[in-house]
Amino acid sequence: MSLKPGEEYDPVEVEIMRQLxxxxxxxxxxxxxxxxxxxxxxxxxxxxxxxxxxxxxSEFNILGTLEGDICMRDIRTLGRDLAFEKQYLYTIGDDMVRYGMAEILNWQKAMNQHETICFDLNTCGIRLRKSSANNFLHEGYEQLQFEKIDVVNKFLPPMQKTERLIQFLHMLKKILSPEFCIRSWNEALDSIGVDMEKTVAEMAKIREYMSLDIHTEIEEGTDEVAKHLYEKRLKIIRYEAIQGPLQVSPEELKDYEDYQQSDE
Incomplete structure (x- = not known):
């Protein structure tokens, strides 16, 4: 849309065009x-x-620092709130996976689950304030020797490629949940994939919670471009929820394709 006589670009619009x-x-x-x-x-x-x-x-599980960038395309891929996003599915990016892992580890910390196993990320409660060194050694190592975990391989239920990274985050969350304690490890693993309807619903919840947390961080941050674009996304979502997906005319579609080709 060209400028009208006497109209000026908003500062945030100028910055977006500069970045593009x-x-x-x-x-x-x-x-x-x-x-x-x-x-x-x-x-x-x-x-x-x-x-x-x-x-x-995460102070609870020593995983090191998880860092990265989340772009608008990552939010579109995660949210799937619009008809186009549901029709053309893409997998989330690596930085979004890192964000999700950090979220899950901090959810675990908030629930104070000190008996969970986390493979090489496990701290066995050593950093809990009331855990002594002896208690750590007993619960973290001796018990593992007496109650052996004999599962060698466990394959996740097959899912389409676009869902596999969310499936990974779902499994990480389950592994850190109370049901995956040392005493019932094999039974818990055997339950994976038994109820696929429940699994898919839980994966959708992970998407929802991550989207909400990202939105909150953007709103509480200082990046005016991000706030402006996220608000625009929400307005488009609200419009589609009320009016339905906007039908694109053949002329508009050709314009969009021309714009795309100019960047290739």
Missing amino acids: EPLPGRRNLYEFLRKTEDRQAVLFATGSIKMLIFEKT
Whole structure:
């Protein structure tokens, strides 16, 4: 959408177009649609914009620092709130997986689950304030020797490629849950994949919680571009929920394709 006589770009619009300069097709598409509150294409145009830069640590499980960048395309891939996102599925990126792992470890910390096993991430409660060194050695090592974990291989239920990384986060969350304690390890593993309907529902919840947490961090942050674009995303979601997906005319579709090709 070209400027009207006497109109000026908002500062946030200027910054978005500056960040999109390496992708002139996306920049032009954003400029054309920058005022829209009903077209998903503006989210596609701004897919490379960084929405959140995170650096997370967990004191409960020693995993080191998990850090990365979350862009608009990552949020679109995670959320799947719009018809186009449900129709064309993509897998989440590596940085989104790191964010999810940090979230899950901190959920565990909040629940104070000191009897869970976490493979090489396990601390066996050594960092809990009321755990003595002797207690750590007994619960963390001797008990493992007496109550052997004899599972050698366990394969996850097959899922389409776009779901596998969320499936990984789901398994990490289950492994850190109370049911996966040393005493019932084999029984808990045998339960994996038995109720696929429940598994899919739990995976959807992970997507939902991660989306909410990312939104909260953006809202509480200082990045005005990220706040502006996320609010635009929410407005498009609300529009589609009330009016249904906006039908794109053949002329508009050709314009979008032309913009895309100019960046290839």
